[in-house]
Amino acid sequence: GENVEQHPSTLSVQEGDSAVIKCTYSDSASNYFPWYKQELGKRPQLIIDIRSNVGEKKDQRIAVTLNKTAKHFSLHITETQPEDSAVYFCAATWMDSSYKLIFGSGTRLLVRP
């Protein structure tokens, strides 16, 4: 069935270190994979996305990689800063008649100063 698995559920890193969050999806037809950041008490906001015809995308300290064969994608944050502390959600499109986004369960990232 439709599913996006996200790991780890919590991640604690030292400021300046890298953080990696991984997701796997079940629909091989999925063609869009956004990542959202949700700060405490705020709405989820898109930080980066990748489409199925691209293997990697980078935006400053944030990068996303996609392996369509293995049906997994990852978020990489380099040189982490305390303001990166938040909950991160991955998502994938479900390519039935709904075209809905299926979200992972979230990763709580804590960057220790």
Next chain:
Amino acid sequence: EAQVTQNPRYLITVTGKKLTVTCSQNMNHEYMSWYRQDPGLGLRQIYYSMNVEVTDKGDVPEGYKVSRKEKRNFPLILESPSPNQTSLYFCASRFGTGVYEQYFGPGTRLTVT
């Protein structure tokens, strides 16, 4: 400013008392969704709408209703709220069913006692 708005932001109510959470977007988006967010479960779609008068159930529709009489508005109706509907609710919109960024409203924290 392009945005999705929701009201109210916070609501405490009692079991069985009908309530409506409003959602409005000013981006001329066709696709709108309602999600609920619960700890450890990520964002789960309740209902979605692909256009005016076109709505369908998401993953967790029981106990909810929606309507889409105008393109900009997508209210969520709880006819007889129960305590298991205590949650954080987000409205979201995107341009269409294709690969488009999805924007979230600020959220409504609902408590049903």
